[in-house]
Amino acid sequence: DVKVTQSSRYLVKRTGEKVFLECVQDMDHENMFWYRQDPGLGLRLIYFSYDVKMKEKGDIPEGYSVSREKKERFSLILESASTNQTSMYLCASSPHHRGFYGYTFGSGTRLTVV
Amino acid sequence: AQKVTQAQTEISVVEKEDVTLDCVYETRDTTYYLFWYKQPPSGELVFLIRRNSFDEQNEISGRYSWNFQKSTSSFNFTITASQVVDSAVYFCALFMDTGRRALTFGSGTRLQVQP
Numbered sequence: 769d770v771k772v773t774q775s776s777r778y779l780v781k782r783t784g785e786k787v788f789l790e791c792v793q794d795m796d797h798e799n800m801f802w803y804r805q806d807p808g809l810g811l812r813l814i815y816f817s818y819d820v821k822m823k824e825k826g827d828i829p830e831g832y833s834v835s836r837e838k839k840e841r842f843s844l845i846l847e848s849a850s851t852n853q854t855s856m857y858l859c860a861s862s863p864h865h866r867g868f869y870g871y872t873f874g875s876g877t878r879l880t881v882v
Numbered sequence: 883a884q885k886v887t888q889a890q891t892e893i894s895v896v897e898k899e900d901v902t903l904d905c906v907y908e909t910r911d912t913t914y915y916l917f918w919y920k921q922p923p924s925g926e927l928v929f930l931i932r933r934n935s936f937d938e939q940n941e942i943s944g945r946y947s948w949n950f951q952k953s954t955s956s957f958n959f960t961i962t963a964s965q966v967v968d969s970a971v972y973f974c975a976l977f978m979d980t981g982r983r984a985l986t987f988g989s990g991t992r993l994q995v996q997p
Contacts, residue, residue: 799983801984801985803987808891808989809989810886810888810973810987810988810989810990811973811975811985811987812987813984813985813986816984818983824982826984856925858927860927868915868932868977868979868983869932870917870929870932870977870985871927871929871985873926873927874926875924875925875926876925876926878925
């Protein structure tokens, strides 16, 4: 009964590598989001998307980009990974309608950049 | 701009104690939604409650209760007779119906319930 799937649970990458984090949802949701979670800082919004090929910057977009070629898939890209991007990354989705009923989250990807 | 403050970084209690997690929010909107999520050690965030700004009724669900007070911009969460399984990080979050339609989270409170 998996609804939001993040491709990797744990990932170790080297500084300077290009890193792709994948997120797929099977609920036909229009909205998708990428957050990073760091101790003491909570969840901070990186990028989000309201529709295919649309993207909006969140609070901390520097060093990241995203791709949404299909409705069900939202990819987060670290153009050149750095050690300060070591973090837990959480993907979420929600339907687009009046009112708001919260997100469905994936299990997260813990990325370590060495 | 919107903001959510969870001033308690970490709380430790002994099983069966009651515990309250504080949440204070800031927004200029009149229509907004408040949430609490639980993040157990497994990592996945679990939805606990949603409350809209027009409904100030307190809510009780089993051992959980929520106190929403617009006058103090607070949405506090109380666990009665805590259990070890309540150990987790709890996040309060705010969603506004205008502008950027995305959740803003607090920094979280880590609750440790000792047996």
